[in-house]
Amino acid sequence: MASPSKAKGTAWESAWTAYVREHHNPDAHRNVQMGSKDIGDVAGYYLHAAELKAEKTITLSDYIAQANREAANAGQPYGCAVVKRRMKGVADGYVVRDVATDVRLLNRVRDMEAALQKAAPDVYRLIDLRHREAA
Incomplete structure (x- = not known):
């Protein structure tokens, strides 16, 4: 056991x-x-x-x-x-x-969000709204 x-x-x-x-x-x-x-x-x-x-x-x-x-x-x-x-x-x-890992993760999120916002602003707004409402 x-x-x-x-x-x-x-x-x-x-x-x-x-x-x-x-x-x-x-x-x-x-x-x-x-x-x-x-x-x-x-x-x-x-x-x-x-x-x-x-x-x-x-x-x-x-x-x-x-x-x-x-x-x-x-x-x-x-x-x-x-x-x-x-x-x-x-x-x-x-x-x-650790802080280094967290900063790398947040940099990735920031960069991906900027890319999505530029490429598909309407999709970005819908996703952003969904996640803000869930908080």
Whole structure:
């Protein structure tokens, strides 16, 4: 039988994957562990290798280093740690990146939005409105 810590981690990965399937990507799935060439715990979180953590003691620096290594292994441009918030549901968890990764991601979003706005301004306005209303 798995240890209680392993069972908690598995439950968190399963719950988060279900949330991502419902709200982001229906094809998201848990990855098989690959040892030293691990590619993150969940695939299907757009452009990211997601490293999920459900631990009593949170060590962000370790989580981010692991997520960034796994992003490189997975061929994804961004790594993130998805940290369970104690006594809270999935939507209240934390997605964490280092500042360098976050700036690269925001630069990409900015550039892609500028390109879409120039190429298809009506489509841009509809997408922008949809996301503003969802906030």
